[in-house]
Amino acid sequence: MSKQQKTGLKFRLTVGIGLVGLGTVLTGLYLRHTNIVVLNPKGPLARQERNLIIFAALLSLVVVIPVFIMTITIAWRYRESNKAARYQPDWDHSRLAESLWWGIPSLLILILGIVTWNSSHSLDPYRPLRSPNPPLTIQVIALDWKWLFIYPQQGIASLNYLQFPEQTPINFEVTSDATMNSFWIPQLSGQIYAMNGMSSQLHLLADGQGTYQGRSANISGEGFAGMNFAVHSSTMSDFNNWVRKVKQSPNHLDAVSYAKLSEPSQNSPITYYSATDNYLYDKIVLKSAPDANNLSTSQL
Numbered sequence: 001m002s003k004q005q006k007t008g009l010k011f012r013l014t015v016g017i018g019l020v021g022l023g024t025v026l027t028g029l030y031l032r033h034t035n036i037v038v039l040n041p042k043g044p045l046a047r048q049e050r051n052l053i054i055f056a057a058l059l060s061l062v063v064v065i066p067v068f069i070m071t072i073t074i075a076w077r078y079r080e081s082n083k084a085a086r087y088q089p090d091w092d093h094s095r096l097a098e099s100l101w102w103g104i105p106s107l108l109i110l111i112l113g114i115v116t117w118n119s120s121h122s123l124d125p126y127r128p129l130r131s132p133n134p135p136l137t138i139q140v141i142a143l144d145w146k147w148l149f150i151y152p153q154q155g156i157a158s159l160n161y162l163q164f165p166e167q168t169p170i171n172f173e174v175t176s177d178a179t180m181n182s183f184w185i186p187q188l189s190g191q192i193y194a195m196n197g198m199s200s201q202l203h204l205l206a207d208g209q210g211t212y213q214g215r216s217a218n219i220s221g222e223g224f225a226g227m228n229f230a231v232h233s234s235t236m237s238d239f240n241n242w243v244r245k246v247k248q249s250p251n252h253l254d255a256v257s258y259a260k261l262s263e264p265s266q267n268s269p270i271t272y273y274s275a276t277d278n279y280l281y282d283k284i285v286l287k288s289a290p291d292a293n294n295l296s297t298s299q300l
Contacts, residue, residue, distance in 0.1 A: 037186040037213070042233075043206050045123060045189045052119050059108055125192050125202045128169065135169040135203075138162070139281040142174075142181035142194040144264035145223030147214070150253075150276055156246045157253045157273040159261070160229045165239040166209050172202040177262055177284050182218035185231055191217040197288030199281075206233035223266035230270070249274040 031039075039054075041047040078085050121127075128135070139150040150157045164170050174183050176194040184191035189204040216227040234242070251257065253273040258280065277283075 041187055042208070042210055042212065043188040043204055044129075045204050046187055048119070048123055049190055052115070052123075055115065056112065059112065062108060063105055123190065125190065125200075127203060128171065129203050129205050131167070131169045131205065133165075133168045135171045136164055137171045137173065138164065140172050140174040140183055140194065141281065141284060142176040142178060142183065142216070142220075143262055144178040144221065145216075145227040145266055146268045147183075147227070147229045148261070149229075150281055151243070152276075152278065152281070154243050154246075155276060155278075156243060157276045158246065159271040159273075160268055161232075161270040161272075162214060162229055163232045163234060163239060163242050164206070165236040166206050166233045168236070169203060169205050172204070173281065174200040174202060175281065175285050177287070178264075179220050180218060181216050181220050181227075183214070184217040185212055185214045187212045188231075193218070197285060199285050209233055209235065223264070226267045246272040247274045253277065253280065 038046075039050055041050045076082075137152055139152060141148040141150070146160055147162075148157060148159055149162050172183070172192070174192055174194045175198060176196050178196075180196070181194045182191045183194050183202065185204070187210075188206055189202060192200050192202040194200065210233050212231040212233070214229040214231045216224060220227065249272040251271060251273045253261075253276040255277070257273075258277075
């Protein structure tokens with residue numbers, strides 16, 4: 001290789017390393033100044049899930065980084081112009097190399113398996129949370145394309161708006177009266193599916209006061225993009241004031257109003273209901289059950 005070729009090769013190598021370094025710095029700056037909600041938890045469950053994501057990502061780098069290093073090293077060392085590269089046509093086995101590239105991934109899979117087993121139990125959405133504060137039950141109904149929240153203990157309901165007190169275990173009961181969907185508040189917990197004829201559960205708790213975004217995590221048709229809802233974690237005093245405010249609403253959630261509400265609509269405004277049918281949620285679940293005897297919405 002001539003001196004000019006060596007100079008050009010070194011220049012290209014320097015530029016490549018510089019671009020990789022610049023990309024790494026820009027990515028770090030982007031992540032630092034961007035609110036990625038799953039990496040900014042505001043509750044104990046979301047915090048555990050964030051830590052699990054980071055742990056799994058870092059553990060995977062134990063394999064990914066050496067693979068990239070070896071790829072670049074081998075490509076550079078055995079390039080056509082490198083006449084000093086050692087030629088070994090009869091070399092086809094190394095116990096050390098075989099042990100490393102089979103042993104390390106096997107060890108990582110074992111570690112991930114243990115962590116996954118433990119986290120699957122500790123992060124079970126059906127598992128109630130321990131707290132000195134009494135839990136609050138909220139019933140969630142996924143519709144096309146909106147979310148209905150019923151507060152059975154308070155006798156009220158809200159559309160596309162969810163409020164609850166901080167440091168209070170929230171027991172969600174989740175179903176769907178439309179296509180299958182997925183209920184998700186990224187900064188507070190993982191998602192849980194909402195399905196016809198089935199009542200799922202999700203337990204979460206907010207560390208403090210704040211406003212978060214809830215969303216659908218399952219593509220469900222034309223209005224999916226706008227199927228979001230506002231989430232507000234407040235003090236107990238503010239929550240009680242909000243309940244009193246909702247109780248002053250002229251809207252009542254009965255069979256007639258629910259039948260109209262359940263019709264597909266997009267970007268529905270926040271709506272409050274001061275009174276609800278105490279058994280509305282159960283009737284919606286049973287309506288799609290196999291032995292529901294074709295219970296219709298008019299029978300709610």
